[in-house]
Amino acid sequence: MGRKLLLEKAHIPGIRSYEVYRREGGYASVEKALRMAPADVVEEVKKSGLRGRGGAGFPTGMKWSFLAKPEGVPRYLVCNADESEPGTFKDRYLMEFIPHLLIEGLIAASWALGSNRTYIYIRGEYAWIVDILEQAIVEANANGWLGKNILGTGFDCQIYVQRGAGAYICGEETALIESLEGKRGNPRIKPPFPAVKGLWDCPTVVNNVETLAAVVPILNIGGEEYAKIGVGRSTGTKLISACGNINKPGVYEIDMNISVEEFIYSDEYCGGIAHGKRLKACIPGGSSVPILPANLLLKTAKGETRMMHYEGLADGGFATGSMMGSGGFIVLDEDQCIVRHTLTLARFYRHESCGQCSPCREGTGWMEKILNKIEYGKGQLSDIDLLWDIQRKIEGNTICPLGDAAAWPVAAAIRHFRDEFEWHVNNPELSQQRNFGLAHYAEALTTV
Amino acid sequence: MTQFSDTRLAEVRQIIDRYPEGKQKSALIPVLHMAQEDFSGWLSPETMDYVASLLQLEPIEVYEVATFYSMFNTQPVGSHVFEVCHTGPCMLRGSDDIISYIKGKLGIGVGETTADGLFTLKTVECLGACGYAPMMQLGKHYREHLTPEKVDAIIEECRQSVA
């Protein structure tokens, strides 16, 4: 059994209510934080080695220490609960089942950063979770953890929930800020970074839900202790949302010291591939990260066991590795068609492009069209090269990373499954069938 | 007449209070959600103009936001909108079949509304329920692990709620 720091108590009956949460030791980290100087709280988070759980993996303590502190200007903490990366549903789970954990982390972080108005920007579709969070905020206020002069420290803080309205791009931090200001979610050109000029042009920190929840165990057990969990620069625990063709889709908390093979086949986690089928491929960190064929997923190119941590998943770079990303773990069994799956992702990015930069706006549309042609048996071999060419021209040429995120899945699909694209072109009449009998399968393993 | 009730107007004022002085434009998206709920499930030009006047914004500031976000309907919709996810992870678990089933059952295509005005079918991109696929959003809630039988039951439930 791995160590659990975030979801350990998520299944205690009634944990959603303040009463039970508090009885189980909730809000101790706020009591602790408010007795510390804000800079010392930042220091503790630095020591923990915590890296942002929203996708980029940037060290949280360092991000916090970059926050500008001009005299007389308010600073803001914004929690990113936009969670729209296909394959990712971990933040939802945390907010739905143990909402006070997020509120607790937000209060401690608001103290550390000096934010008196803290916003949770949540994707509009999670409408019922807004009610759950607002209830938790009401309870936190009623018990003196929010409001004026919290615990007699003179610190005032309020948390507000802001609903988005359906736009993946609003998960990008500057688009999120624009949206929170009541505008279209068009990402801003950086610099200036939000740490200097963010919400209403004030210094702002944007952090993911899981990142902010992790502040609670960090303060409770201490940054150094937290850093001992996991391996190397992958400290602490990570929530993984597992989906696709596995026996037990769901949200799992792992300490980053297990192998990908164990994660997929162990009964504690995914429980193996559904219907006794073989593993074909996996996108281990949300739709934006490269897909890996089974052989490269379970072992690195050097033949070593691939581990479920930032460095392990990235081993081999984009040539033979992938990324931890948002922790959205998408598993494809032997019957799944890579072209069709890639087409749905290309359609997703075309739909979600904000349209500000031509390479992204036009390129995502072209990629979808070409993939559509290939999938429906109307493609030519030269289309595969064209697709490759387009994705390369998007990558690195856009205002925000959505362009890269759209390019990478297409690039990786061609890199590892070119034969399957060619098969579609060469067998147009069969192109709608799903079982291609191609290489790269992993034999079905008995559960470990 | 497009006009919020007094309780709703009080809610709008509460929302504006969440932001610093002078930043009430931030209330736009929350208020558009309220308007869509209260005024037939979609944002007509008249509704958008009303929201603009309420928040002291230019109408264009409202139009440009309403048309950017996929949850806002700028065309009329049926009383029950089935928003079925069709992104990769849901596709892996049979969303294509569920969408075909709903189309057949309701006799409409994606983006269409039944003649009786009861149902609209939409396909949407990942809703953060990939582990519970196939799924759809119906009003404020998600319906997950969809099967043809479940779809039948949901359609029946919707019919009952209107009757």
Ligand SMILES: Cc1cc2nc3c(=O)[nH]c(=O)nc-3n(C[C@H](O)[C@H](O)[C@H](O)COP(=O)(O)O)c2cc1C
């Ligand atoms: C297109 C795009 C979508 C993103 N979506 C999310 C999201 O839904 N949730 C999230 O926490 N971060 C998302 N991010 C990352 C954020 O920009 C930002 O890096 C993150 O919220 C920082 O928090 P962290 O340091 O705690 O990870 C997205 C980035 C991009 C480019």
Ligand code: SF4
């Ligand atoms: S890369 Fe795409 S989503 Fe990002 S700013 Fe440019 S057009 Fe918008």
Ligand code: FES
């Ligand atoms: S892909 Fe359908 S909910 Fe994520």
